[in-house]
Amino acid sequence: MVNILFRVGSGRASSARLESGDFLAFSGNRDGSSRRGRRGVYNGVPVWRRRLRRIADYFAAASLMLMVAIGAAWFARLGEQEVRGAFRVLDGDSLELGSQRYRLQGIDAPEYSQTCRRNGTIWPCGREAAQQLRRFVRQGGIACSGGEIDKFDRLLVVCRKGGTDINRQMVLEGWAVSFGDYEAEERLARQNGSGIWAGEFDRPRDWRELHGRAEEADPGGSSAAGLASSLVNRGRLWLRSVTNWFGE
Numbered sequence: 001m002v003n004i005l006f007r008v009g010s011g012r013a014s015s016a017r018l019e020s021g022d023f024l025a026f027s028g029n030r031d032g033s034s035r036r037g038r039r040g041v042y043n044g045v046p047v048w049r050r051r052l053r054r055i056a057d058y059f060a061a062a063s064l065m066l067m068v069a070i071g072a073a074w075f076a077r078l079g080e081q082e083v084r085g086a087f088r089v090l091d092g093d094s095l096e097l098g099s100q101r102y103r104l105q106g107i108d109a110p111e112y113s114q115t116c117r118r119n120g121t122i123w124p125c126g127r128e129a130a131q132q133l134r135r136f137v138r139q140g141g142i143a144c145s146g147g148e149i150d151k152f153d154r155l156l157v158v159c160r161k162g163g164t165d166i167n168r169q170m171v172l173e174g175w176a177v178s179f180g181d182y183e184a185e186e187r188l189a190r191q192n193g194s195g196i197w198a199g200e201f202d203r204p205r206d207w208r209e210l211h212g213r214a215e216e217a218d219p220g221g222s223s224a225a226g227l228a229s230s231l232v233n234r235g236r237l238w239l240r241s242v243t244n245w246f247g248e
Contacts (some may be wrong), residue, residue, distance in 0.1 A: 102156075104166070164210060
């Protein structure tokens, strides 16, 4: 119990008694000490030490983010393959070399048997798309690289001849539509009326659904299903690459 002397009204001294719990409520801490005691000390911990801990926390968070970025970059190249050779064109977005088939990533060309309408006339746009891809392949010097396989066991690739991205050119010239990539190129092709955009057509995905054809894999993007599929496919390709390496 503590006696406190204070002045009230005209200056006469009065006294009051406070229980120890009341005193502690005024003081701020149960031990009677203030949260801010000596200068440079906060709650019993030196301010410099609190700042040092904060800097360490920031450094740990930045290090974790860097490790995640490095891991993502490494995983992005997991099982990455580059293939060169005399490819055979199957349709406007599919190639074959030996027993392995390849699917041009990020685009979707009309199926080989698909037809479109132009100036009121039906024309074989699927065969024409394949012919345009064949035009690139015949020039030779094609290199296709990718790090994923789809549900049909095809390696998803981006093919280039020198500095030319063939996937991009197929969309830009209107012989394929975007399928998870090359959206800007599709807009330009549509504006210019290039290729299949010169008339009317069903998007290849819709045509396959209409004709009961097997659907292509989810092109990925930001969807959780597409991301999970991409991770699984990269793991499958890596496992297959390791198996082939040990089998040699």
